Amino acid sequence: MVDEIQILKRALERERFSRKAAEEILEEKSAELYEAKRKLEESHNELLKLYGNASSQLQGVFENIVDPYVIMDLWGNPLKMNDAAIDLLDYEEANKKDSLLQFVNPEDLEIVTAAFKTLITKGSLTGFKLQLVTAKRLKKYVHINCSIIYEDGVAVAAQGVLRDITEEINYQKRIEGEREKYMNIINNMNLGLLEVNIKDEVLFVNQRFCKISGYSKEELLGKQAGELIPLSNDKETIKQENANRLLGESNSYEIKVLTKSGELRNWLISGAPNYNLKGEVIGSIGIHLDITDFRLLQSEKEKLLIELEKSNEELNEYAHIVSHDLKSPLRSINALISWIKEDNKDSFDHSTIKNFDLIEATLEKMEQLISNLLDYSSIGENNIEREMVDTNQLIKDLKKVLYVPKHITVHIKDTLPTVYADRIKLQQLFQNLISNAVKFNNKNKGVIEIGCEEQKERYQFSVSDNGIGIDPKYHEKIFKIFQSLSDDKESSGIGLSIVKKVVDLHSGKIWLESELDKGSTFYFTMKK
Amino acid sequence: MRSLKILLIEDDTIEVMKFNRVVDSLSLRHEVQISQNAEEALKYLNENDTLPDLILLDLNMPKINGLEFLKLLKNDARLRYMPTVILTTSNNQRDLKQCYKLGIGGYLLKPLKYEDYISKIEKLLAYWSINELIKV
Structure with a gap:
C-alpha cells in the first residue's frame, strides 16, 4: 500500500x-x-x-497618364477609363450602357474578335492597331497594348493603353498618296525618264522612255544606257555628259539615237546628277524628249521659207519680164501708127485722125495699167526696209514732185511725226492718196489737207479733200485691185489697192469717210 | 561732131525699124550694124578688126540675155572699153544695179510714144558724137 x-x-x-x-x-x-x-x-x-x-x-x-487607359470586363464593358480615354472616344456623348465594341469600326470587328481571343489565351497583346469611330462619328486610328487582370488566378478584367495614331496614319497615307501621284506623273508624262548609277547602269525607266526607245523595262534595267541607244558618234557625248554629272553639273543636249527597231530619232536630253543623303553623286537622272518631228518640221519650214523666197523672187522677176513683153508690142503699135499718120498726113480725113488719136490714148492707158501692175507686185515684195522716216519732210518733197494744178492747194495741217517705215513704200502711199485727191477734185478751189493725230500706240494719218466724194456703197470695193470708179483713162483702179497693201505691210488699218460732192477723208494708222 | 559706128543688139524687128528711121532722119550719117541676138553680136565683134564706137544693148533677149552679154564683154580685154548703153523696157532696180556694177555708158528706158523715142535717141547719139572715144 x-x-x-x-x-x-x-x-x-x-x-x-x-x-x-x-x-x-x-x-x-x-x-x-x-x-x-x-x-x-x-x-x-x-x-x-x-x-x-x-x-x-x-x-x-x-x-x-497621357495616353488613354481603359479597364474593362471580359465582355468589353468599361470599368474605368482616364480623361484621355474619355476624350479619345468622346465618351461623354456615348451610350454608356453599351460595351466598348460600339467604338470599333464595323469593318474591323473581325480582327478585334481575333485579337480578343489572343489576349485571353496569352494574357497580353501588344502593337494591335485598329480604326475606331468615336461617339462624335470621328474615325480614329489607335494603337493598343493590353493585358488581362487576374484575381486568384482567374481572369476577371482587361486593361489597355491606347495611342491615337490617326495623324501618323494619315501622314503616311498622304506620303503614299504623293508618292503614287508622282509615280503616276512620271509614268504618264510625255517625257522619257531614265535613272542610272555612276556606272551608267539603268536603275529606273518610265513607260515613256520604253516607248520612245522601243526597249522594254526588263531589257533596259541593269544595262549600260549610253552604249545601247545612241548612235556611235553620240556615245562619246553621253560619256562626256556622264562625267559632267559626276562633277555635279546639269545641262541639256541633243543626240541622235537608234531605237530598238532601228529607227533614227533625235532626242533632247536634260541631265542632272543624282545625290544620296550624304550629298555624294550616285548617278544621274535624265529627261528625254523625242524632238524628231519637231526637227523635221523645222527643217521643212526652213526649206519652205527658202522655196517661198525663191518663188517670190521668181514671181517678181516674172512680173518684170511679163511687163516688158507686154509693153514691147504697145511701143511697136505706137511707132507704126505714127508712121502711118506721118506717111498719110494729107490723105486721112479728120475722123480717121481722131480714131488714130484714140488708139494712141488706149495704148497709153494699157501701158499705164501694166506699169501699175508691176508696181503693185513689187510693193508686195517681202523685203520691207524700215527706217526712221520724217513724214513732214516726205510730204514736202512729194509736193515738189507731184503735179498739182494751180487751183488746188495741198496743206499740211498738223506737224507730222517721224515713223519707222519703208520710205519708198510710204512715199508711194502718200503719192497715190494725194494724186487721187487732185485727180478727183471738181471744185474751183480745191483743198487737200494732210493731218495726223497721235494716239496711244499709233499715229492716225488723214488725207482729206473737198472733191467729188465716194458713195458709201463703194467704200469697201475701192481698195480692191482694178476697181476703178471712174472712166478716166488715167485711173487704172490700182492706186488704192497699192495704198492698202502698204498699210497692211506696216500692220495698219485704212478706211474712209466721204460724202458725195462734199469730199473724202482717208484715214490710215501706223504703229509708233 | 563725128559720125559713129553703132552696133544695135535688138531682136524686135519694129524696134530695129524705129532706130533706123531715127538715124536716117538725122543730118549726121552714122553707120548702123544690127545684131538680132548676143551670139550674132559676139561673132561680128570677133570677126571684124574695127570695133564699133557704141553698143546699144537690149536686156531682154533669148538665149544669152543682155546682162550675160555685158559680162562677156567686160571680161574681154579687147572689147571691154566699148561704151555700152542699155536700151530696155525693164526699170527693174536689180537689173539697173547689176548693169552699173558691170559698167555701162548709159541706161535708157524705151518710151511708149514714138515722139519721145525720137527725142531720146537723138540726144543719145548727139552726146556720143561729141565724146572722145578710146580706140583699141
Whole structure:
C-alpha cells in the first residue's frame, strides 16, 4: 500500500513538476506569441501603409497618364477609363450602357474578335492597331497594348493603353498618296525618264522612255544606257555628259539615237546628277524628249521659207519680164501708127485722125495699167526696209514732185511725226492718196489737207479733200485691185489697192469717210 | 561732131525699124550694124578688126540675155572699153544695179510714144558724137 502511495506520490510530484515546466513554457511561448503578434501587427500596419501609398500612387499614375487607359470586363464593358480615354472616344456623348465594341469600326470587328481571343489565351497583346469611330462619328486610328487582370488566378478584367495614331496614319497615307501621284506623273508624262548609277547602269525607266526607245523595262534595267541607244558618234557625248554629272553639273543636249527597231530619232536630253543623303553623286537622272518631228518640221519650214523666197523672187522677176513683153508690142503699135499718120498726113480725113488719136490714148492707158501692175507686185515684195522716216519732210518733197494744178492747194495741217517705215513704200502711199485727191477734185478751189493725230500706240494719218466724194456703197470695193470708179483713162483702179497693201505691210488699218460732192477723208494708222 | 559706128543688139524687128528711121532722119550719117541676138553680136565683134564706137544693148533677149552679154564683154580685154548703153523696157532696180556694177555708158528706158523715142535717141547719139572715144 505504502508502495502504492509512494508510487502515486512520485507520480503526482512528477506531474506537478512537468505541469510547472509546461506552464513556464506556455508563459514563455505566449510572450513570444505576443511579441510575434505585435510585430505582425506592426508589419501589417506598415504593409497597409505601403499598400495605401502604392495604390494612391497607382491611382495618380492612372489618372495622370497621357495616353488613354481603359479597364474593362471580359465582355468589353468599361470599368474605368482616364480623361484621355474619355476624350479619345468622346465618351461623354456615348451610350454608356453599351460595351466598348460600339467604338470599333464595323469593318474591323473581325480582327478585334481575333485579337480578343489572343489576349485571353496569352494574357497580353501588344502593337494591335485598329480604326475606331468615336461617339462624335470621328474615325480614329489607335494603337493598343493590353493585358488581362487576374484575381486568384482567374481572369476577371482587361486593361489597355491606347495611342491615337490617326495623324501618323494619315501622314503616311498622304506620303503614299504623293508618292503614287508622282509615280503616276512620271509614268504618264510625255517625257522619257531614265535613272542610272555612276556606272551608267539603268536603275529606273518610265513607260515613256520604253516607248520612245522601243526597249522594254526588263531589257533596259541593269544595262549600260549610253552604249545601247545612241548612235556611235553620240556615245562619246553621253560619256562626256556622264562625267559632267559626276562633277555635279546639269545641262541639256541633243543626240541622235537608234531605237530598238532601228529607227533614227533625235532626242533632247536634260541631265542632272543624282545625290544620296550624304550629298555624294550616285548617278544621274535624265529627261528625254523625242524632238524628231519637231526637227523635221523645222527643217521643212526652213526649206519652205527658202522655196517661198525663191518663188517670190521668181514671181517678181516674172512680173518684170511679163511687163516688158507686154509693153514691147504697145511701143511697136505706137511707132507704126505714127508712121502711118506721118506717111498719110494729107490723105486721112479728120475722123480717121481722131480714131488714130484714140488708139494712141488706149495704148497709153494699157501701158499705164501694166506699169501699175508691176508696181503693185513689187510693193508686195517681202523685203520691207524700215527706217526712221520724217513724214513732214516726205510730204514736202512729194509736193515738189507731184503735179498739182494751180487751183488746188495741198496743206499740211498738223506737224507730222517721224515713223519707222519703208520710205519708198510710204512715199508711194502718200503719192497715190494725194494724186487721187487732185485727180478727183471738181471744185474751183480745191483743198487737200494732210493731218495726223497721235494716239496711244499709233499715229492716225488723214488725207482729206473737198472733191467729188465716194458713195458709201463703194467704200469697201475701192481698195480692191482694178476697181476703178471712174472712166478716166488715167485711173487704172490700182492706186488704192497699192495704198492698202502698204498699210497692211506696216500692220495698219485704212478706211474712209466721204460724202458725195462734199469730199473724202482717208484715214490710215501706223504703229509708233 | 563725128559720125559713129553703132552696133544695135535688138531682136524686135519694129524696134530695129524705129532706130533706123531715127538715124536716117538725122543730118549726121552714122553707120548702123544690127545684131538680132548676143551670139550674132559676139561673132561680128570677133570677126571684124574695127570695133564699133557704141553698143546699144537690149536686156531682154533669148538665149544669152543682155546682162550675160555685158559680162562677156567686160571680161574681154579687147572689147571691154566699148561704151555700152542699155536700151530696155525693164526699170527693174536689180537689173539697173547689176548693169552699173558691170559698167555701162548709159541706161535708157524705151518710151511708149514714138515722139519721145525720137527725142531720146537723138540726144543719145548727139552726146556720143561729141565724146572722145578710146580706140583699141
